[in-house]
Amino acid sequence: MIDLDVAIESSSALILILGVLVAIIIPVSVFIRQYLVSKDKNKTILEISKNIDNPSKVADLIDMLDERKKEPIDYRRTGVITLFTGMGLFLFGLFFLGSVLKGVGALIATIGLGQIVAGYLYPNTSEELTNAVEKFEK
Numbered sequence: 001m002i003d004l005d006v007a008i009e010s011s012s013a014l015i016l017i018l019g020v021l022v023a024i025i026i027p028v029s030v031f032i033r034q035y036l037v038s039k040d041k042n043k044t045i046l047e048i049s050k051n052i053d054n055p056s057k058v059a060d061l062i063d064m065l066d067e068r069k070k071e072p073i074d075y076r077r078t079g080v081i082t083l084f085t086g087m088g089l090f091l092f093g094l095f096f097l098g099s100v101l102k103g104v105g106a107l108i109a110t111i112g113l114g115q116i117v118a119g120y121l122y123p124n125t126s127e128e129l130t131n132a133v134e135k136f137e138k
Contacts, residue, residue, distance in 0.1 A: 074119065075115045075122070082112030082115055083112030083113060083116065085109075090105025
């Protein structure tokens with residue numbers, strides 16, 4: 001018969017080992033996937049560039065394959081999201097967990113307010129920049 005203390009000890013050790021392995025496996029798998037995706041993309045660009053004589057077309061293809069948009073960050077939008085996240089944490093601390101979570105929620109809400117203010121102080125879209133320049137010139 002298996003002793004209960006030995007069974008609990010071995011299951012605790014197994015849980016610890018699995019927890020450490022999960023913490024290692026997830027980031028490593030993300031890096032491996034990112035490497036494989038970028039490797040295939042780079043091979044595609046090289047093959048296309050070998051068959052095109054005009055360098056401007058190669059630049060257009062590279063821009064087309066780039067998935068990231070070159071849009072500026074909208075600080076007002078991220079500020080509102082951060083503000084409400086902080087408010088949610090503050091309320092969760094107020095009703096359930098106590099003063100530590102209230103402090104964290106207040107800190108995050110304050111960061112959100114700062115982002116909203118930054119969004120209004122520093123216009124980032126081309127239309128907003130044009131409007132700001134026209135107002136300054138008048």
